[in-house]
Amino acid sequence: MSARKTSLTDKQTKNGTSKYVLERCASINEYYDIAFKVMLLGDSSVGKTCVLVRFKDGAFLGGNFIATVGIDFRNKVVDVDNLKVKLQIWDTAGQERFRSVTHAYYRDAQALLLLYDITSKLSFDNIRAWLTEIHEYAQKDVVIMLLGNKSDMAAERVVKKEEGEKLAKEYGVPFMETSAKTGVNVELAFLAIAKELKHRVTQQPNEPKFQIHDYIESQKQKSGCCGL
Numbered sequence: 001m002s003a004r005k006t007s008l009t010d011k012q013t014k015n016g017t018s019k020y021v022l023e024r025c026a027s028i029n030e031y032y033d034i035a036f037k038v039m040l041l042g043d044s045s046v047g048k049t050c051v052l053v054r055f056k057d058g059a060f061l062g063g064n065f066i067a068t069v070g071i072d073f074r075n076k077v078v079d080v081d082n083l084k085v086k087l088q089i090w091d092t093a094g095q096e097r098f099r100s101v102t103h104a105y106y107r108d109a110q111a112l113l114l115l116y117d118i119t120s121k122l123s124f125d126n127i128r129a130w131l132t133e134i135h136e137y138a139q140k141d142v143v144i145m146l147l148g149n150k151s152d153m154a155a156e157r158v159v160k161k162e163e164g165e166k167l168a169k170e171y172g173v174p175f176m177e178t179s180a181k182t183g184v185n186v187e188l189a190f191l192a193i194a195k196e197l198k199h200r201v202t203q204q205p206n207e208p209k210f211q212i213h214d215y216i217e218s219q220k221q222k223s224g225c226c227g228l
């Protein structure tokens, strides 16, 4: 069956937000109201591909580490309020030699999930350099979230949760620890991003602004999850 698509122009959006792609699409497998591009960034082996696979398929890619080459992407449609939000998620290679490839994609992303590995001090120390790159190549109002991944590896932890929180606060970005292995906070991270992006497009002037930090905290409390 062929897809039906009608694009809504900027003028048709309530707040005139120009850079967001608003389109309706119906196909046999997929229906969505709004689509956004999200990129995963961070050093090689922090778990970007595993976090994406956990979110998309609910599984953990254990076994041998296979580094991503260049860039790859997967789509997932999530429900946000009464809308179907399609996230087109770009999984980048963390290895230095692919940086020039991934730079070209930054500009199109409306959100960036920046990961470090709680068992790797180097991956945490490199977050500042990633943020510098982001400010150089990404859209000015891109949504950024910092994720400390591999929270299941408590015995090997070398980056305290408080250090992640402090860094995120310094840059004014939301933060949580995730585990692609156990699934902790993975769905929440993507859903929070989807909600933030959806509200940016549909927000009415008289509506209270969506607060991503508050949303994350309330969801953690609801699930009784400590965010470990």
Ligand SMILES: Nc1nc2c(ncn2[C@@H]2O[C@H](COP(=O)(O)OP(=O)(O)OP(=O)(O)O)[C@@H](O)[C@H]2O)c(=O)[nH]1
Residues within 6 Å of the ligand: 042, 043, 044, 045, 046, 047, 048, 049, 050, 051, 061, 062, 063, 064, 065, 066, 067, 068, 069, 092, 093, 094, 095, 149, 150, 151, 152, 153, 178, 179, 180, 181, 182
């Ligand atoms: N214990 C544990 N291991 C993880 C977790 N996430 C990823 N790993 C492991 O860490 C290694 C690297 O994971 P990837 O997802 O391939 O890393 P990546 O960030 O995509 O790496 P590049 O593609 O090179 O940028 C793999 O061996 C995974 O099994 C996690 O949350 N917990």
Ligand SMILES: [Mg+2]
Residues within 6 Å of the ligand: 048, 049, 050, 066, 067, 068, 091, 092, 093, 094
């Ligand atoms: Mg990868």
